[in-house]
Amino acid sequence: MAQFRDQTQRFLNGQLHEDDFRALRLRNGLYIQRFAPMLRISIPYGLLSSAQLRVFARIAREYDKGFGHFTTRQNIQYNWPELAKVPDILELLASVEMHAIQTSGNCIRNVTSDHLAGVAKDELEDPRPWCELVRQWATVHPEFAFLPRKFKIAITGAVADRAAVRVHDIGLILKRNDAGVLGFEVLVGGGLGRAPMIGQTIYDFVTPHDLLGCLEAILRVYNLEGRRDNIHKARIKFVVKSHGIDKFREMVNAEWQASRAYAPVWSENEIARVKAFFKAPAYETLSDMDVVGSKGNALEQNKFRRWYQQNTRAHKVAGYRAVILSLKSVKRPPGDITDAQLDAVANLADQYSFGEIRVMHDQNLLFAHVRQQDLFALWQALDAIDLATANIGTLTDMIACPGLDLCSLANARTYTVVDLINERFDDLDYLYDLGEIQLKISGCMNGCGHHHVGHIGILGVDKHGEEWYQVTIGGAPNGKEADLGEVIGRSFKQEEIPDVLERLFRVYLEQREGDERFVDTVRRTGIAPFKAGAYAQADQAA
Amino acid sequence: MRKLIKLHNHDRSIVTDDWRYVEEDANAPAIIVSLPQWQMERDTLLASGKKLGVKLIPADKVEAIASDATKLSLIALEFGGIGEGRGYSQAHILRRRCNFIGELRAVGKIQRDQLFYMARCGFDAFELPEAADLNVALTAFDDYSVAYQPGIDKAGLELRRRAG
Incomplete structure (x- = not known):
């Protein structure tokens, strides 16, 4: 804390060069955006207490314009803090054991997980203690604090992958081997951004005892071999791709072998101590x-x-449900929440869910443990604060980055597209008929809105200073079906997007067999009929 | 005279540098050469009776001097800027795997904000840019009060290395 206060002061005094301050401020989650700095706060594996949520509310009220924005990596960011006041915000966060360390910069970022961890019926093992153990290892790690590029780790312990482990630099899947021993499948080289890739299995089974040695070996090979001359080719996925997974595995094997004798290892006591927190x-x-x-x-x-039906999920304990709080109201951009809502959610969490709140990858919140007998009362309370839009999993449960309205990297606006889609598709029955559709929107090719892995992806592109939008279909973020979408053809103007979506859905409803989802139909038929549908009528209309 | 920060056990102090880079003074009793020069003139240098050091740049492979590590009194690792992180892994390998016990020096565009990390990776000498205020930099080793990981310098809070 004092360190960052000092760094900020040195920068403001002109003693610290802007480029150097960037490398340092990013480590504390501070970006300089279009209009103001942006501060990103780490929420390890998305888990929050009501006390922490109240501090978020206070920060939104006193240091921002009354809003916070939940991200796809289970963090929260503020878009309007004043640079000189950021150290004060960090002090406030520290009072509830929170920080913004390693939420940006070329280091190991927040370890993310399954939002249903600990309550899902399909769970083999709770991933959260392992997330916490890995997070501690990764925090201010002396050797891996200045990597070629950012590094993201996700861990899941369930049959269904709700943590998108295949699009992370390292994905860990808890599993048991034939002898019943617990371990991890280790995936490497996934990631989105400009050159999206799906992670590949480097090790089928690594025991907890060996895991840190394995991670250090991967990170050390990456730290030494990763490209530092080109920021767009610096992620670990490029090392994996350029050598191939088999050669990369050999390199890691050699490093792992050489460091095995002194690799860090968790003691049984330490594992038990951390598990007790969960x-x-x-x-x-x-x-x-x-x-x-x-x-x-x-x-x-x-x-x-x-x-x-739409917004609650099964719970492994009889008499309970998990409840999703939709941050996808038509009244606010996806993931945005006001200070008053934050305070209200904190109170409801105390009343109905043991004071615990979780942040989901798709920019919604979750109460993990609600008594079924309380659901009606909770629904009424959430409806009163506009957090009960019954659209989870549907088209309008969109993911979108802030786009050109706030971000200095973006080519195009995203929130205006969100508004157009919300206006057109306001009939819930139609949305339910369309079933599960993951629509993801990014304002530029850096892909913070994960458009590549949307069932439908929309990417803002800049053509001669105008905003255009490219549409992909057939992608998916999770589990074995994880894949990248295909571009359907030429880009569209913003106003065309609702019509294009409508035409894609017409093709889907014609082609659909049984109750297959949109993405399943696309994968069965290929994109050809969709492409024909999307453009034929566009040309007629023109 | 060039000044350095040096660590010795838990003491840290500002000292005058006894070493010269070969391009500064080839006749000095303690000289630091580049990796290419070391590879070309290794035997001559070893026979010279001088104290010897080698400076590696980030792209150099540590393996190139692994077998000589015990013959060298100093290895300097260059940092091109705050984002250049290969030196941390190079230091780790030298200390952990090559049993290098001589002076491990960080040199180049070093900011005091990196010193904490460097010390934990096994560096014990820091040649900061001339303009740096070494007295201020001396305090940087206390930037974080605790560490989760075991480092070369001290045990971690919760993690333990398997041996040594």
Whole structure:
């Protein structure tokens, strides 16, 4: 803290060169954006207490314009802090054991995970203790603090991959081998950005005892071999790609072997100590109940039923559900939340979910442990603060980066596209009929909106100073189906996007077999019919 | 005279540099040469009776001097700027794997903000740019009060190395 206060003071006094301050300020999550600095705060594996959320509310109110923005990496960022006041914000965060260390810069970033960790029915092992153990190892790691480029790690412990482990620099999947021993499948070289790639398995099974040695070997090979001459080819995926996964594995094997004798290792006591932090809350003994239709008038029941179906998830303990708080209201950009909402959510978390809040990759929030008997009351409370839009998993549950409105890297606006889509697709029944669609929008090829792995991806491009939008279909972020979308053809003007989507959906509804999802239809038929649909009528109209 | 920061156990001090780069004074009793010069003149240099040091640039492979590490009294690793991080892994390999026990010097465009990390990777000498205020830089080793990882310099808070 004092270190950053000193660095900021030296920069403001002119004693620290701008380029050097950049390398240092980025380590504390501070970017200089179009209009003001942007401060990104680390939320390890997306887990928050209500006390921490209240501090976010206070920062939004006192140091920003009343907003915070949740990101796709389970962090929060503020777009309007004053540089000179950033050290004060960091002090405030420290009072609730939070910080912005390593949320940017070329270092190991926040370790992310499954938002349903600890409560999912399909979970083999809770990934959060492992996230915390890896996070501690990665924090201010002396050897890997100045890597060729940023480095992202995700860990999952469930059958369904909700942590997008295949698009991370390193993805870890908890598994048991044939002897029943717990370990990790280790994936390497995934990532989005300008040259998106899907991670590949470097080791099928690594025990917890060997994991840090394995990670250090990968990081050391990367630190020494990664390119530093070209920022666009500096991620580990380029090292993996240029050598091929087999050669890369040989390089890591050699390094791992050479360092095995002194590699860091977690003691059983340490693992047990960290696991104790993630003990299940004090659940009551309840049984599952029929919650829909018991409370409220007919109109409320209908709204509640839709919300229950779309926005709640199964819980491994009888009588409980996990509840998603939609930050995808038509009234605000995806992921944005006001100070008043933050305070209200903190209170509701205390009342209904053991004071715990989780941030999801798709820029929503989650109450992981809500008694089923409380769902109706919680829904009413969330509806009153506009956090109950029943659109989770549908088209309008969009992911979007802030785009040209706020970001200095962007080519095009994203929030205006979001608004156009929200205006056109406001009929929930139509959205439910379309089923699960992941629409992801990025304002430039850096891909912070993850457009490559959207079932539908929209990418803002700059053509002769005008904003155009390229559309991809067939991508997916998670699990074995993770893949990159294909571009359907020439770019569109912003106003065309809702029509283009509508035409794509018409093709989907014609081609759909059974209840297959949009992305499944695209993968079965290929993009040809969609391409024909999207452009044929566009040309007719023109 | 050039001044350095040197670490010795838990002491840190500002000292006068006894070493000369060969291009400064080839006749000095303690000289530092580049890796190419070392590779070309290794035997002559070893026979000269001088104290010898080699300076590596970030792209140099540490393996190139691994077998000579015990014959050298100093290895200097150059840093091209704050974003250049290969030196940290080079230092790690020299200390951990090559059993290098001589002076490990960081040289180049070094900021005091890097010193904490460098010390933890095994550097014990720091040749900062001329304009740097070494008295201020001396305090940088206390930037973080605790560390999770075991370093070359001290044990970590929670992680333990397997041996030594």
